[in-house]
Amino acid sequence: MSPTFHAKTPLAQRMRPSSLDAIIGQEHLLADGAPLRRLVEQGHLPSIILHGEAGIGKTTIAMLLADAARRPFHALSALNTGVKQLREVLDSKDGLSFDAPVVFIDEIHRFNKAQQDALLGAVESGDITLIGATTENPSFSVNNALLSRCQVYRLEPLSTEQIESVLARAIDEDPIFQSLSIDLQAQDFINQLAHGDARKALNLLELAVQTADPKQSPIIIDDELVSRVAQTALVRYDKDGEQHYDIVSALIKSVRGSDPDAALYWMARMLVGGEPADFIARRLVILASEDIGNANPNALLLADAALRSVQSIGMPEARIILGQVVVYLATSAKSNSTYKAINAAMALAEKDASPVPLHLRNGNGVTKLMREQGYGKGYTYPHNYPNHYYAQPYLPDNLTGTRFYEYADNQREQHSKQFMDWLKSQAASND
Missing domain, CATH: 1.10.8.60 (Helicase, Ruva Protein; domain 3)
Structure with missing residues (x-):
């Protein structure tokens, strides 16, 4: 029987789905053959954690799962539930019922260790079926003992x-x-x-x-x-149109041009306009290699870590991570030397298919014929020489002397150049 609402009931509550079939979104969990759908059809409901952003159906799914499994449902919020109130719910199981009640805890990541430990025994004994909801990555916010007894399902923002x-x-x-x-x-x-x-x-x-x-x-x-x-200014931002590409371009060029304030502004425009945070993070990873490269290799590490963090945390908190990264990249030393080098190598590789020199070919596990042809013959193992370096050709004869990579004029790459020059001079003096 559908609930009765009056005019003061918020629209979101009035439109809460009354069955799993009525839920819009989360097909990866609820469609035919999907994990949560199979659990319902099999009449089995284990303890689970629902992980995802606000307003995408965690509470509704929990209620409807309990209803489909014909289980009593108790809803708690971690914001206003202490250990005492939690134990009262855990001890209130109807002795006439053989089915474990579903205890739904919203914002379970806000439970401290003592509160989570209070759940552990009831979950392990099967006295309750726990459904926790969290906007945080449960790997970081739910203790391992409780997490190991729950299946985690990720909910996606609605398209x-x-x-x-x-x-x-x-x-x-x-x-x-x-x-x-x-x-x-x-x-x-x-x-x-x-x-x-x-x-x-x-x-x-x-x-x-x-x-x-x-x-x-x-x-x-x-x-x-x-x-x-x-109470929000109308932001004109077409994620699929020309302005999308213009603002992305403005962000990249601001970072490349070492202007952190402009970079923050254009990124804020994208976020306010609804651009997915992980799209921005992926662009920053590319930029970290293309425009910074070996001038500061840590830039790529930080950008990659930011991408993974943004994907696991989501908005609005992801803006904090993106803000840190875009400022770091904008204020970092810049170099596109490796970007130009790989482009030059790719361009040549499209036109040249010279055979691998015999001394560079695989000399291990080769056939008798390959040995007779000289596979691996003449290769010198650099680790047997001072400084682990031995000068020998590594390009085909027709490409000898070809240069793709030129050291840029930043401190880190110039330091690498000095080291390579020293290495070669030491090898020459030892001949």
């Missing part, structure tokens, strides 16, 4: 098309909205502001409808109205 479906369903099916004529013209802007959060999208729609002129018919929900109720 643009899925947010559109959520809003369309609200306009068509909500009992209060059905009595109104609503012309939603701000779909793209709401998508930008929602960042894949269905609850936020529904809240924005509801606020806009409540703020609009009640005498107007149809009620026009445009960008200006949504901007006003969201």
Whole structure:
């Protein structure tokens, strides 16, 4: 039986799905043959952790899983639940029921060690089925003992098309909205502001409808109205159009040009406009190698670490990581020497297919014929010589003397050049 709502009930609550089939999004978990769908069909519900950003269905899925498994459902929030209240729930199991109740804990990452330990015994004994929800990476925020007893499932932010479906369903099916004529013209802007959060999208729609002129018919929900109720400046940013590429270009050129303030501004424009944080992080990884390279090899390490962190944490916290990285890259020494070197090598490789010199060919495990042909013959093992270096040709004869890499005029690469010059001079003096 569907719950009854009154006008004061928020739209997001009124539109909460009443069955797993009614959920929009999370097909990788709920579609036919997907993990959570199989659990329901098999009548088996183990303890699980649902990991994902706010407003994408963690609480709803927990409630509907318990309902599908015909289990009692107890919802707690880590924000206002202490060990005492937690133990009261754990001790309240109905003695007439053979099924373990589902205890849902929102923001479980906020539980301290004592609170998480209080759950451990009940989960291990099967007295309860735990469903935890967290916006943080559970590998870092849930203790290992509890985590090892739970299956972790990652929920994804809703796509643009899925947010559109959520809003369309609200306009068509909500009992209060059905009595109104609503012309939603701000779909793209709401998508930008929602960042894949269905609850936020529904809240924005509801606020806009409540703020609009009640005498107007149809009620026009445009960008200006949504901007006003969201108290957010209208940001013009087309993620799929020309402006997307222009602002990405501005970000890259600002970092390349060592201007951290401009780089922060253009990146902020992208984030506010709804650009996925991991897209920005991937561009910074490429930039760290292309425009900084061996002038500061740590730049690539930091950018790569940022990409993995952004993917595991998500927005809005990912902005902090991206801000640190973009400032580091912008204020780092720059070099494109290795970028030019690989491009030059690739260009030559497309035109030249010289055979590998015999002394460089594999000399181990070769056939008798290959040995007779001289495979590996004449190769000198550098580690047997001073400084682990021995001058010998490594390019085909027709390419002898070809240079792809030129040391740039930064401290680190010049230090490498000095070392290589010294190495060669030492080898020459030992001949």
